[in-house]
Amino acid sequence: xxxxYSKEHEWIRVEGDIGVVGITKYAADKLGDVVxxxxxxxxxxxxxxxxxxxxxxVKAASEVYAPVNGEVTEANDALADAPxxxxxxxxxxxxxxxxxxxxxxxxxxxxxxxxxxEFIAGLD
Amino acid sequence: xxxADELLHTxxxxxxxxxxxxxxxxxxxxxxxxxxxxxxxxxxxxREKAGLFxxxxxxxxxxxxxxxxxALETLTPGDIKGVGAGQQRYTLLMNDxxxxxxxxxxxxxxxxxxxxxxxxSEKASDIAYMRERLGPGYEVEQINGRALLALQGxxxxxxxxxxxxxxxxxxxxxxxxxxxxxxxxxxxxxxYTGEDGFEISVASNEADGLARALLADDDVRPIGLxxxxxxxxxxxxxxxxxxxxxxxxxxxxxLLWAVAKRRREEGGFPGHERxxxxxxxxxTRKRVGFEMPGRLPAREGAIVFDPEFPDxxxxxxxxxxxxxxxxxxxxxxxxxxxxxxxxxxxxxxIRGRRHAAEIAxxxxxPHRYRRA
Numbered sequence: 406x407x408x409x410y411s412k413e414h415e416w417i418r419v420e421g422d423i424g425v426v427g428i429t430k431y432a433a434d435k436l437g438d439v440v441x442x443x444x445x446x447x448x449x450x451x452x453x454x455x456x457x458x459x460x461x462x463v464k465a466a467s468e469v470y471a472p473v474n475g476e477v478t479e480a481n482d483a484l485a486d487a488p489x490x491x492x493x494x495x496x497x498x499x500x501x502x503x504x505x506x507x508x509x510x511x512x513x514x515x516x517x518x519x520x521x522x523e524f525i526a527g528l529d
Numbered sequence: 530x531x532x533a534d535e536l537l538h539t540x541x542x543x544x545x546x547x548x549x550x551x552x553x554x555x556x557x558x559x560x561x562x563x564x565x566x567x568x569x570x571x572x573x574x575x576r577e578k579a580g581l582f583x584x585x586x587x588x589x590x591x592x593x594x595x596x597x598x599x600a601l602e603t604l605t606p607g608d609i610k611g612v613g614a615g616q617q618r619y620t621l622l623m624n625d626x627x628x629x630x631x632x633x634x635x636x637x638x639x640x641x642x643x644x645x646x647x648x649x650s651e652k653a654s655d656i657a658y659m660r661e662r663l664g665p666g667y668e669v670e671q672i673n674g675r676a677l678l679a680l681q682g683x684x685x686x687x688x689x690x691x692x693x694x695x696x697x698x699x700x701x702x703x704x705x706x707x708x709x710x711x712x713x714x715x716x717x718x719x720x721y722t723g724e725d726g727f728e729i730s731v732a733s734n735e736a737d738g739l740a741r742a743l744l745a746d747d748d749v750r751p752i753g754l755x756x757x758x759x760x761x762x763x764x765x766x767x768x769x770x771x772x773x774x775x776x777x778x779x780x781x782x783x784l785l786w787a788v789a790k791r792r793r794e795e796g797g798f799p800g801h802e803r804x805x806x807x808x809x810x811x812x813t814r815k816r817v818g819f820e821m822p823g824r825l826p827a828r829e830g831a832i833v834f835d836p837e838f839p840d841x842x843x844x845x846x847x848x849x850x851x852x853x854x855x856x857x858x859x860x861x862x863x864x865x866x867x868x869x870x871x872x873x874x875x876x877x878x879i880r881g882r883r884h885a886a887e888i889a890x891x892x893x894x895p896h897r898y899r900r901a
Contacts, residue, residue: 437551437563437567437568437755438567438568438569440824440826440851441823441824441825441826441851443825443880459880461824461825461826461851463568463569463572463755463759463850463851463853464562464568464755464850465828466828485824488824492567
């Protein structure tokens with residue numbers, strides 16, 4: 406089980422054939438209090454770097470991008486009543502959706518945890 | 530304005546950083562949008578206890594000359610002559626097209642002309658406009674050496690009592706000089722949250738000391754611009770440049786209460802003809818509040834539709850967001866007068882999809898001013 410990170414601050418944790426996707430703690434902290442997450446329907450095609458979800462904080466709406474190509478297999482319905490999970494546990498209970506992977510080779514284009522930490526350290 | 534080092538700092542900048550503020554550019558200033566607790570917690574704290582806001586970016590000015598109230602009435606529709614010693618009033622700086630150049634507070638805390646507080650983004654243009662229109666007989670001084678703090682919330686009164694400030698007898702929209710924690714201030718009992726509270730003008734070099742004295746009270750926490758916006762939206766108060774601007778008339782903006790009866794009859798302010806025409810015939814658009822079920826907020830710029838005539842755009846959202854104390858998305862919009870009554874169902878388009886909303890009375894949370 407490995408977690409990969411995108412430059413747009415999504416994470417994808419690969420569990421067998423399925424990737425669980427969310428936004429990173431760095432992104433959640435930057436957004437501030439999340440009040441709503443607009444999640445994709447099951448079966449929706451996820452296009453790498455395409456907008457797949459929208460997260461609304463008190464301040465503004467922000468787009469969430471699919472880190473790889475595939476198809477949405479499940480959305481985290483718990484966020485409808487408890488969007489604060491995105492802030493409280495962004496890389497756990499605050500996950501957004503699960504997806505199948507069209508080509509697991511695409512994962513190698515993402516960052517591992519160490520590389521992502523270095524990436525965000527260079528942003529502030 | 531993109532480089533952080535070009536931004537102006539208020540006298541409380543170091544205090545903001547010390548409290549873990551996230552600093553953003555706003556009207557040319559580096560301002561705290563939130564502190565470590567976040568916007569929701571800061572919003573709720575202000576409704577339950579007391580929040581301290583740095584609004585030093587706003588413009589402070591003095592208008593001096595022969596009958597300054599009469600002079601200001603040539604640019605505003607308010608009863609400025611009726612602002613007695615120690616009183617404050619909300620008014621509008623009008624343009625010749627009947628639009629609003631700015632909204633402002635005018636007060637008489639002393640005998641030194643009129644004391645004005647205007648929006649940060651408009652302060653330079655307001656002062657230039659007043660100087661040009663009032664002419665050389667009047668002095669419009671931009672006060673650069675003073676900070677402005679706001680203490681807002683149900684505990685504000687008790688905080689002032691505990692600190693020994695002689696302001697607790699003041700009621701809503703009064704203004705005067707007072708000493709707070711040993712600092713000479715100009716204090717008004719007003720604000721931008723819908724709560725009881727005070728706005729405090731103090732010399733820049735004393736602002737940090739005053740802020741720290743107020744923050745020493747357990748009921749007071751620093752609050753950023755993010756919560757300031759959600760608080761004022763729930764209170765139904767206009768944000769200049771969004772809910773009112775140079776094209777919106779006071780009638781369209783549902784601010785007719787700021788056009789004094791005497792001024793309607795007498796006129797003598799820019800745009801009087803348009804205001805009277807719109808009072809008689811009705812405006813073509815009207816500012817309203819709206820509420821939405823669920824949690825998805827409609828933001829500024831979202832288009833409003835009438836579900837009965839779904840092809841017809843009936844208006845646009847000018848402010849919108851999730852309201853922490855209402856626990857629902859709310860906002861303000863300009864819509865056609867036909868669809869402006871409270872309870873009117875409308876639809877608002879967000880990212881290509883239409884969502885149900887309802888025109889609502891404002892304020893969304895009751896004002897809790899100290900009126901007596």
